[in-house]
Amino acid sequence: MEPSKILLKPIGVIHTSFTNYGDAPFQGTYYPKSQGTAEIFKEYKAGLKDLDNYSNAIFIYLFNRSKDWKPMVIPHFDNKLRGLFSTRAPHRPNPLGMTVVKLLSIDKNIITFSYADMLDGTPLLDIKPFIPKIDCPKVGKLGWIEKYMDTEHNHKADKNKNR
Numbered sequence: 243m244e245p246s247k248i249l250l251k252p253i254g255v256i257h258t259s260f261t262n263y264g265d266a267p268f269q270g271t272y273y274p275k276s277q278g279t280a281e282i283f284k285e286y287k288a289g290l291k292d293l294d295n296y297s298n299a300i301f302i303y304l305f306n307r308s309k310d311w312k313p314m315v316i317p318h319f320d321n322k323l324r325g326l327f328s329t330r331a332p333h334r335p336n337p338l339g340m341t342v343v344k345l346l347s348i349d350k351n352i353i354t355f356s357y358a359d360m361l362d363g364t365p366l367l368d369i370k371p372f373i374p375k376i377d378c379p380k381v382g383k384l385g386w387i388e389k390y391m392d393t394e395h396n397h398k399a400d401k402n403k404n405r
Contacts, residue, residue: 250304250367252283252304252365252366252367253282253283253286253289253366253367253368253369254280254281254282254283254286254351254365254366255280255281255363255364255365255366256278256279256280256281256301256303256358256360256361256362256363256364256365256366257278257279257280257281257362257363258276258277258278258358258360258361258362258364259278259362260358260359260360260361260362261361261362262361263307263332263361266359266360266361267358267359268318268359269330269341269359270341270342270343270356270357270358270359271342271357273357273358273359274344274356274357275356276356276357276358276359277346277354277355277356277358278343278354278355278358278360279352279353279354279355280301280352280353280355280366280369281351281352282351282352282353282366283351284351286351287350287351289369290348290351290353293345293348293353293369293371294345294347294348296345296371296372296373297344297345297372298342298343298344298345298371298372299342299343299345299353299355299369299370299371299372300340300341300342300343300369300370300371300372300377301339301340301341301342301343301355301360301366301368301369302338302339302340302366302367302368302369302370303338303339303340303341303360303364303365303366303367304337304338304339304364304365304367305332305333305334305337305338305339305364306337306363306364306365307361308332308333308334308337309333310333311326311333311334311335311337312326312333313325313326314326315329315331315333317329317330317331318330320386322386324386328385328386338367339360339364341357341358341359341360342357342372342377343355343356343357343358344356344357353369
């Protein structure tokens with residue numbers, strides 16, 4: 243079976259103060275004051291109805307500046323080579339990103355949010371409401387990263403890592 247081509251059309255564009263990969267937070271949840279806006283294209287504006295009834299949303303976006311991917315990477319928290327799919331590295335075969343954001347306001351077609359970790363100009367592909375009972379199943383194992391979850395780290399992206 244030959245892989246088929248999948249075409250995605252952005253529904254908007256994300257604006258943040260981060261213009262370079264090394265400036266963006268590693269994960270938005272570590273930087274609750276990090277803000278951005280999502281400009282939703284006019285033809286999708288009606289889809290924002292009722293989103294303001296949620297405190298959080300999931301943004302799915304394109305890592306449009308992602309470089310070539312590698313099957314093994316050195317993740318942010320660790321210094322060992324790990325399988326790409328056991329990490330959150332942005333350089334992926336399908337460069338899709340996902341961040342749970344806190345919704346601060348929705349004014350017409352502009353969403354203001356916190357927990358921003360995207361670069362300015364990132365294409366937004368989809369928005370889903372964050373629903374803890376659906377999106378947070380009971381978790382048993384956290385793999386290699388579990389030992390790092392209770393410690394403080396500098397969570398800024400490190401350009402020198404193989405990410």
